[in-house]
Amino acid sequence: DQQVKQNSPSLSVQEGRISILNCDYTNSMFDYFLWYKKYPAEGPTFLISISSIKDKNEDGRFTVFLNKSAKHLSLHIVPSQPGDSAVYFCAAIYNNNDMRFGAGTRLTVKP
């Protein structure tokens, strides 16, 4: 039951350019969405979140957009930096913090 999907396993961008990571979901009961970042040999680290009542949330270089009608969210990183190279997981929550994750997208930012 893959309720959260990240269809791009990898993404490569040039330093200074925009990185756009995409995520689709199927369960309309999800009411909160998060992005986690994961470096090798470490656990996922919370990055940014958005409630289903909003369509945009911004935190510094990171912006998350939510399109409920399309069941789609995206993470924009502007400008991208080499230190942003990591695996990014999209996650969605319903029913008291029952969190479902996508498979992740490996972002590589080239200097």
Next chain:
Amino acid sequence: EAGVAQSPRYKIIEKRQSVAFWCNPISGHATLYWYQQILGQGPKLLIQFQNNGVVDDSQLPKDRFSAERLKGVDSTLKIQPAKLEDSAVYLCASSRSRTDTQYFGPGTRLTVL
């Protein structure tokens, strides 16, 4: 503030053996989660505790997996007996409450041979 601690970081066992993982959540966090992350997939929730009570264990393979959080602080996850398909990273996370952000430990990488 210290993060979520997990041990061991790595474990290699033969199939049919038993193994246990330990997690110490962030101080004051009432909710504790165990996730299984198979290579190439996102983390999958196995069990959620609120203090020392189980909130959700619907995805825990109860014939071989067990978990406890006896004093409402640290927790152990056990697999007995292990199968090849149990090879994964086991992540522990904690949050202040069931509606707060989850913070993850570094995980335990289990290899079953």
